Structure formats: structure tokens, C-alpha cells
Amino acid sequence: MxxxxxxxxxxxxxxxxxxxxxxxxxxxxxxxxxxxxxAESEAKREVLLKALNELANSDRREDRAKTLLELFTEIPT
Amino acid sequence: MQIIQPHYHAIARTAQDYEKMAMSGVVAVAEPAFWAGYDRRHPETFIDYFVQITEFEPTRAAQYGIRHFSWVAVNPKEAENEELTNEVLSQMPEFLDKPTCLGVGETGLHKSTKKEIASLQAHVELAMKHDQLVLIHTPHLSDKAHGTQVTLDVLKEMNVDPEKVWIDHAEEQTIESILDAGYWAGMTLYPITKCSPRRAVDILEKYGSERLLVNSSADWGPSDPFTLQECVLEFRSRGHGLQEAIEIFHNNPCRFLGQNPKFDIKPIKVSTEEE
Missing domain, CATH: 1.20.5 (Single alpha-helices involved in coiled-coils or other helix-helix interfaces)
Incomplete structure (x- = not known):
């Protein structure tokens, strides 16, 4: 490591x-x-901002990537 | 589409890069003198290097139908050695007379020390004395904004013709001050540490194409000559026309470099047979 x-x-x-x-x-x-x-829907922009906010403010350890992936499920791709 | 790569360190790259650049439309490259990765100790090392980029490299590029031009200078990282800098400067006029040498560069600042500033001033004075173009390197990463401002302050005191000066490695925080002062600004596309192809297109969309140059500055480090073609693709994929792209990636280098008559590639215009 x-x-x-x-x-x-x-x-x-x-x-x-x-x-x-x-x-x-x-x-x-x-x-x-x-x-x-x-844009008609700003959902993608909003989820990106939520993700950035999560990174800036979260005191979680190790599970930031998992949290962001869960956030991104809000956007069907 | 025809492309000119105005800042390219060919001696650090392979013949395959020339071949692939030729296949992707590159018709000319211009090679500024560069840091070798270590500080050279002898003026003669520079002289041999200048011979390589003014005499040998054009023959290597010609095998792929690419025109090769060059610039000569002591790199800012080596400017701490005043004796070496002065000796190399004294021998540079011989190379400025070479048929493919376009001017003095890349000079500039690395850490903006007193000796670097003195070297920058001496390079610009030499260029002015011999009526040459100047290519100026600006510092990377955290020193960029400060170093660019120091460069602009130095030039302001020197009565240079801004049209003949290209300040390179500009990014979002420095582009405006360079253009506002009347100089040409270059955006260098690197995979990680400088501007990216997408951000360069953002800058082009925001500031327009006048007095802007785009280059890959590909060298021996993590870099890629084809970031320039990535930038062309990004520019075109955002809906900009072919002629607009030609203006930026071919004609602007012609306009700046063509101020030296040795650079004889002319701006081009696309038209249909009926026109």
C-alpha cells in the first residue's frame, strides 16, 4: 500500500x-x-454539483466513490 | 485539414510521430530551443543543439513532407548560469541567420528569479536588435499567474512591438492580460499539466481567434503531439466550421510566424470549384 x-x-x-x-x-x-x-432539465448539472458538494463537505472515510455512484443513479444513462 | 504545429520539440520525438502528423494534415512544425532535462554546462553544447535544430531536423521532417522551422535561446531553467547564458547569447546571431530559424525562443521565466529576468531581458534585447520574433515561455502550475505578470511588466519597460511577441502556455487565468497587452497568446495542450484540448476550445469560444495560437509543445516528457488534432476535433464537433478551424490551426501560425519572411507558408481559404 x-x-x-x-x-x-x-x-x-x-x-x-x-x-x-x-x-x-x-x-x-x-x-x-x-x-x-x-437546458429543459438541469438534473445532470444538479447531480454534478451535489457530487462536488459531497466531496467538499463529507467527513466520510473511504466510501466517497460509492456515495457518488449512488448519487449518479439519479440520472438514467 | 492542413495544420501547423507552431511549438514542437521534434528532437525528442520519433520519426513515427512525423509520419503520423503528416498523415493527419500537419504541414509544418516550429521547434523552439528547450531544456534537455538537465542543466547543460557548456556553451558548446547549446551550439551543437542549435546546429541540430537548424540544420539536421529540417531534413528529418522533410522525409515526411513537413516543413521544419526553429527558434534559438537559452532555456529559463538554465538562466541561473549567467556566464553560460551570455556566451550562448553572443553566438546566437549566427543561428538567427539560418534559413529556417524564425527568432528568439523559448526564453521566459521558470521561477521568476533575478537572473531569469535578466536573461529574459537580454534575449528580448537581442531579438529587437536583430528584428526577430520572440517566443516566451511562462511558468507552469502554481507560478503561472505571477510569472506571466512579471513577464508582462518586463516587456512593458522594453518598448517591444507586441505583434512580434508570442507569450506561450497561457491558461484561463493569464490569457486576458496577455491579449489585453497586445501580444499573441499560445495555448499549450498537455495531457495533465497544462491546458487541455477542451479548455482551449472554451478559451477560443470566449475570446475569439485573433492573436491566439494552439500547440502541443510535445517534448520528451508526458506529452502528445496529437493533442492538437484532439483540439481540432473538439472545435469541429462543437459545430464550428472548417474555415474557422483553418483560421486557428493553420492561418494564425502563418500570420504570426509569417512576420519573418523565412516562414513562407501562406494562409489558406477553402472554396468550392464554383466559387
Whole structure:
């Protein structure tokens, strides 16, 4: 098993990149909604924001991925 | 679609990359001088490197029908060695006269130290003295915003022609200040550590295409020359037209690099036979 430091050192940049992509998607949506009006249903946007909120505020240990997967079942895909 | 890769470290890449780039529409690459992964100790090492990128590399690219151009500079990471920097700078004019060398670059900042700033100033002065284009590297990750601002402050004091300066590795937090000051801005597409193809298209949609360049800056590290083609695909898949894409990925490099007459590839326009 990796040490906590190894995990941060190994995955920080990759996770930073994924968060930037997520931020960019939300910015893209806002720009499009501003010029064209919002989507008929914003359920997908809302569930993404819920997931981010969950990550930011949860003090759970180890089961964040499971919690997010359960959240994402709200959206039929 | 014809594409120009305006920032590409060819000596770190394989012939297969040239072949695949040629198959995907790349007609020209421009190779700035780069950090070798370690700090070089001797000016002569730079001189041999400059020979490689100004004389040998064009022959390797030509085998795949790709035009190869270059830039010469001491990389910011090596600017701490003042003696080496000054010696290399003194020999750079010989290379600026080479038939495929387009200017001075990539100079710029890494940690924005006093010696790096002095080296940046010396590179820009040399470029101005020889009426050359300048390609400026901005720091990565956490130093980017600060280093870009320092770069803009340095240039502001130097009476440069902003049209002849390309400030590269711009991202969302730096693009506006670069464009507002009248310089060309480059977006470098990396798998993880710089801009991504999708975010670059966001920036193009937000700011338009004027004075914007897109490149992969592919080198010996985790990078990929085909992030540029990914960006073209993303741009087109969002509904932007072929000519719009050509303006960004072919014609803008022609417009900036073409300020040096050695870069003789002209902007192109798509038309039907009836037109």
C-alpha cells in the first residue's frame, strides 16, 4: 500500500486536471445557458454539483466513490 | 485539414510521430530551443543543439513532407548560469541567420528569479536588435499567474512591438492580460499539466481567434503531439466550421510566424470549384 504522501504526490496533478475539466464543463454550461437559455432539465448539472458538494463537505472515510455512484443513479444513462 | 504545429520539440520525438502528423494534415512544425532535462554546462553544447535544430531536423521532417522551422535561446531553467547564458547569447546571431530559424525562443521565466529576468531581458534585447520574433515561455502550475505578470511588466519597460511577441502556455487565468497587452497568446495542450484540448476550445469560444495560437509543445516528457488534432476535433464537433478551424490551426501560425519572411507558408481559404 502507498503511503499518504505517496498518494498525494502521485495523484495530485491528475486530480487537479480532472477538477479543472469539471470546472470548465460548468463554465461552458453557464456561458451556453446565458446566450441560449438553460437546458429543459438541469438534473445532470444538479447531480454534478451535489457530487462536488459531497466531496467538499463529507467527513466520510473511504466510501466517497460509492456515495457518488449512488448519487449518479439519479440520472438514467 | 492542413495544420501547423507552431511549438514542437521534434528532437525528442520519433520519426513515427512525423509520419503520423503528416498523415493527419500537419504541414509544418516550429521547434523552439528547450531544456534537455538537465542543466547543460557548456556553451558548446547549446551550439551543437542549435546546429541540430537548424540544420539536421529540417531534413528529418522533410522525409515526411513537413516543413521544419526553429527558434534559438537559452532555456529559463538554465538562466541561473549567467556566464553560460551570455556566451550562448553572443553566438546566437549566427543561428538567427539560418534559413529556417524564425527568432528568439523559448526564453521566459521558470521561477521568476533575478537572473531569469535578466536573461529574459537580454534575449528580448537581442531579438529587437536583430528584428526577430520572440517566443516566451511562462511558468507552469502554481507560478503561472505571477510569472506571466512579471513577464508582462518586463516587456512593458522594453518598448517591444507586441505583434512580434508570442507569450506561450497561457491558461484561463493569464490569457486576458496577455491579449489585453497586445501580444499573441499560445495555448499549450498537455495531457495533465497544462491546458487541455477542451479548455482551449472554451478559451477560443470566449475570446475569439485573433492573436491566439494552439500547440502541443510535445517534448520528451508526458506529452502528445496529437493533442492538437484532439483540439481540432473538439472545435469541429462543437459545430464550428472548417474555415474557422483553418483560421486557428493553420492561418494564425502563418500570420504570426509569417512576420519573418523565412516562414513562407501562406494562409489558406477553402472554396468550392464554383466559387
Amino acid at each position: 502507498q503511503t499518504p504522501k505517496q498518494i498525494l504526490d502521485t495523484y495530485y496533478l491528475e486530480t487537479r486536471c480532472m477538477l479543472l475539466e469539471t470546472a470548465a464543463v460548468l463554465d461552458r454550461y453557464d456561458r451556453a445557458a446565458e446566450s441560449q437559455g438553460q
